[in-house]
Amino acid sequence: MSVNKVILIGRLGADPEIRYTADGQPVATFRIATNEIRVKNGERQEHTEWHRIVAFGRLAEICGEYLTKGRQVYIEGRLRTRSFEDREGQKRWVTEIVASDMRMLGSRREEGPVSEPGPSRGEEGLPEPPPDEDLPF
Numbered sequence: 001m002s003v004n005k006v007i008l009i010g011r012l013g014a015d016p017e018i019r020y021t022a023d024g025q026p027v028a029t030f031r032i033a034t035n036e037i038r039v040k041n042g043e044r045q046e047h048t049e050w051h052r053i054v055a056f057g058r059l060a061e062i063c064g065e066y067l068t069k070g071r072q073v074y075i076e077g078r079l080r081t082r083s084f085e086d087r088e089g090q091k092r093w094v095t096e097i098v099a100s101d102m103r104m105l106g107s108r109r110e111e112g113p114v115s116e117p118g119p120s121r122g123e124e125g126l127p128e129p130p131p132d133e134d135l136p137f
Contacts, residue, residue: 004078006097008051010034012071018064028060052096063102074103
């Protein structure tokens with residue numbers, strides 16, 4: 001048995017690029033950034049990793065229609081490494097995520113003005129429980 005599954009949550013670095021295969025199938029390509037924060041020697045360090053995403057068919061159309069630079073997304077798919085020839089005729093390799101699922105995260109209007117947050121409410125309007133550090137055990 002083998003498994004090839006990738007799950008990412010990140011933000012788009014640019015709007016998706018849409019193109020079409022010879023038989024008319026839409027293909028969307030875009031990159032998302034994921035951030036990892038570490039504390040080393042008491043200093044906070046942030047590392048950004050860029051991931052190339054490829055979507056086909058209806059998912060490609062949806063990505064092209066609704067995704068924009070800066071949008072936070074959930075991507076699920078599989079890793080694929082392929083080779084191609086660059087403009088100078090050199091063989092190059094690229095690893096990308098072939099998306100099988102995409103979910104838009106965040107608000108519908110992420111680019112709107114930021115307002116002051118109100119009190120946090122849980123399900124059915126009940127107040128959120130206190131943070132773990134406030135618990136007596």
